Amino acid sequence: MPELPEVEVVRRGLEAHVVGRRLTEVQVLHPRPVRRHLGGADDFSGLLRDRLVLAARRRGKYLWLPLDSGDALLGHLGMSGQLLVQPSQAPDERHLRVRLGLSGAAPPGPPPGEQPLELRFVDQRMFGGLAVSRDGADVPPEIAHIARDPLDPLFDDDLFVAAVRRRSSELKRILLDQGVVSGIGNIYADEALWRARLNGSRPGTRLRRDDVRRVLDEVRAVMLAALAEGGTSFDALYVNVNGESGYFDRSLHAYGQEGRPCERCGAPITRVSFMNRSSFYCPRCQPVPRVRRASATGSGTTPV
DNA sequence: CAGTCGCCCTGCTGGC
DNA sequence: TGCCAGCAGGGCGACT
Incomplete structure (x- = not known):
């Protein structure tokens, strides 16, 4: 992958x-x-x-x-x-x-x-x-519809932050949308969200600028770390151009870690079904957003 | 028209 | 032991 x-x-x-x-x-x-x-x-x-x-x-x-x-x-x-x-x-x-x-x-x-x-x-x-x-x-x-990726020198961070905060979709879905930011798949999305302590189900419109900047910083950090190790892969299917397999799974904190204790807080990593695949997150460090109801006292927030 | 869903593929794994 | 459902998942066509 x-x-x-x-x-x-x-x-x-x-x-x-x-x-x-x-x-x-x-x-x-x-x-x-x-x-x-x-x-x-x-x-x-x-x-x-x-x-x-x-x-x-x-x-x-x-x-x-x-x-x-x-x-x-x-x-x-x-x-x-x-x-x-x-x-x-x-x-x-x-x-x-x-x-x-x-x-x-x-x-x-x-x-x-x-x-x-x-x-x-x-x-x-x-x-x-x-x-x-x-x-x-x-x-x-x-x-042409594929957005620049976070390692592109011309990637515009401010534009990305604004684009995320305009969207009502869940943050993880936005991270995986190659028309908004390219290069992120299921694994790095989960890892970046864990590092940023953000739950991927939070709607873009309800995120603070600093939250979005933080998750973008963590996307870059996790990608650069993987690149420094010669690329990441978690099954033997991925082989680089010389036929050399890359492995990096010791560095995973969330993806594939269901039931294992979170390295920050010890709470067991949770797996949920998402877009016909899996999402892994720490339920304590990355709390699921409270469900807002129309009856909530004048918060002005939109029910999901 | 933005947002969401389901399908395309193969091979491995687990349950009965 | 054999069969089959489930799972892995990026991207895009189709639909709401």
Whole structure:
């Protein structure tokens, strides 16, 4: 379940091993991961063949590789996607979906006679996918609706605070809304909320500015900590571009910790169902907001 | 039109 | 032992 830090680790791997190389033959082994490419698998392959990879970019959980054609290879890892750089003779992974041959030298250059390499998209559950965007000059239009992420230098904190406080949705739902802030998934949302001592069910409109700033600070802190450890993952499905698995679960304070004592106060971490998934929080440090009723004495608050 | 819901996928786990 | 429900969950189409 890669979130921003894991995707950033993959981006760095692509930058080191794929940028500066040329794509050769492209083989689509399963149609689903290219479903977003409306021209179909053959069109996808044709647009990539013989193209030079110029850069590796990321916004939130999306990655893209601008090409010398002006197009870009756009990708999302979904839940279980991996991008691996492998020697061509390495056996196929069980869930190999797309194979992209690589040629040419990546700076600073390989030794002569190096083995041919492949970029492989491996994805068990196929929530992720690849597509060719016809406009790789800036942010691909397909992801124009994705907001900047908290590690983007141009992310506007004040704008984010205002956007959250305008919304009546629950805070966690807002954190997961990639149109408001990108890169946050279920794990980092729960961790940031725990660190900020805020319950994710609090409506955005009822939060103080300092609360929103605090949770944003904690989102950044937890992401930077994960990045410092080379990316986080909590199951073996996530592997970085070199095929190296990242693990970081010792650092989890809330996510997946149901029944374990809160590290701050000792109260057992609670799990609740939320948006057809799970939320974990400390019932003492992150108290559930009191339910406001219309009969409450003139508080002027809106019932949820 | 903002907000919410359900579906897409596969594989693992737990209960009977 | 075998079967099946439940669970994991990002993103988007569809609906209110």
